[in-house]
Amino acid sequence: MDIQELIQSRYSVRDFRPDPIPEAVLQEILEAGRLAPSAQNRQPWRYIVFDKPEEIRILTKKTGLIGLSNFFIKDAPVVIIACADLKKNTRINGKDYYLVDTAISFQQMILTAWQHGIGSCWMAAFSEALLAKYLGLPKSWKIVAISPFGYPKEDKTMYSKFLSAMSKSKDRQPLEQIVQFWKTP
Numbered sequence: 001m002d003i004q005e006l007i008q009s010r011y012s013v014r015d016f017r018p019d020p021i022p023e024a025v026l027q028e029i030l031e032a033g034r035l036a037p038s039a040q041n042r043q044p045w046r047y048i049v050f051d052k053p054e055e056i057r058i059l060t061k062k063t064g065l066i067g068l069s070n071f072f073i074k075d076a077p078v079v080i081i082a083c084a085d086l087k088k089n090t091r092i093n094g095k096d097y098y099l100v101d102t103a104i105s106f107q108q109m110i111l112t113a114w115q116h117g118i119g120s121c122w123m124a125a126f127s128e129a130l131l132a133k134y135l136g137l138p139k140s141w142k143i144v145a146i147s148p149f150g151y152p153k154e155d156k157t158m159y160s161k162f163l164s165a166m167s168k169s170k171d172r173q174p175l176e177q178i179v180q181f182w183k184t185p
């Protein structure tokens with residue numbers, strides 16, 4: 001797939017087959033995150049990879065993820081927790097850039113995964129306090145996002161269909177609404 005096809009076909013996958021992700025592919029995904037640009041090249045991102053079903057099961061159980069709307073991550077063969085080390089943050093014009101940097105890096109991983117037919121779903125709904133405690137994260141680390149990674153299941157659960165419908169996941173604003181071509185008045 002070229003980049004346009006990748007961008008156009010990607011969607012949030014919430015139903016996973018249990019098939020493992022080959023080691024070389026997982027490395028390629030992680031490498032795509034490593035190569036991302038960042039403000040002043042500070043590379044604040046830090047990744048915690050869960051690649052064992054039993055570890056993922058314990059994670060979801062102990063950190064309340066199951067109790068939230070994100071229980072579907074328990075079926076994925078890999079879960080990646082995207083963190084940022086604030087010691088590597090860049091502040092420009094009063095704005096912290098660790099979120100931007102880590103988001104770019106994580107999205108590069110997501111698109112690389114999709115090129116291999118591996119789906120994912122950005123997740124912001126989690127308890128950072130519970131997760132940080134469970135993972136024993138250093139005080140300077142923030143958790144930016146979580147995503148399951150795995151091959152999409154053909155059959156979607158009622159729940160994931162409901163979530164896609166509720167978030168109107170296919171809807172995007174038209175270009176005219178989000179873009180203005182500047183003309184000096």
Ligand SMILES: Cc1cc2nc3c(=O)[nH]c(=O)nc-3n(C[C@H](O)[C@H](O)[C@H](O)COP(=O)(O)O)c2cc1C
Nearest residue numbers: 010011012070121122123124125163167168169170
């Ligand atoms: C920053 C961010 C946080 C999100 N958090 C969640 C989440 O916690 N749970 C979930 O099921 N989907 C989550 N999503 C997925 C969005 O609902 C989804 O991207 C949006 O509806 C568009 O659908 P699509 O990804 O299928 O194109 C999140 C997406 C982003 C970018």
